[in-house]
Amino acid sequence: MERSEELRDFVLLYCQGIASGDLGFVERHLSRQDGLLVIGTDAHDWWASFATALQGYGAQAREGSRGIPLVLGDPQAYREGSVGWAADRVVIRLPAGTEIPCRLTMVWHQENGCWKIVQHHLSIGIGIDEAAGRT
Numbered sequence: 001m002e003r004s005e006e007l008r009d010f011v012l013l014y015c016q017g018i019a020s021g022d023l024g025f026v027e028r029h030l031s032r033q034d035g036l037l038v039i040g041t042d043a044h045d046w047w048a049s050f051a052t053a054l055q056g057y058g059a060q061a062r063e064g065s066r067g068i069p070l071v072l073g074d075p076q077a078y079r080e081g082s083v084g085w086a087a088d089r090v091v092i093r094l095p096a097g098t099e100i101p102c103r104l105t106m107v108w109h110q111e112n113g114c115w116k117i118v119q120h121h122l123s124i125g126i127g128i129d130e131a132a133g134r135t
Helices: 005-020 024-029 050-063
Strands: 037-039 076-080 083-093 099-111 114-123
Touching: 005 024, 005 076, 005 083, 005 099, 005 114, 024 050, 024 114, 037 050
Parallel strands: 037 114
Antiparallel strands: 076 083, 083 099, 099 114
């Protein structure tokens, strides 16, 4: 396995597209093959096809009116052959200034020489005690 600056750059471009509400990058780089899975922070954000993922991304962009302002930390990206992955600690910065720390993972697969997202997960990390209402 080796570090991949190319995939690190893809994370940057992806977050810029999401933040600006321009979903063209996402659409061009989502896999259309079976197995695609996008998981978001909401309990209902579980999109297991190209069509449902695009629909979900679009609905979130419309709700945010300008997109989802993701601020990157220091993404780490790697590849092995035709598979690549990345992880980062990102922040969702809301218009009122509230910042929500999140965790981002992405997995890519090369399809016809192009990197395509096959798995994307954005989650808000909370402790088990908080999730169980013990705090």
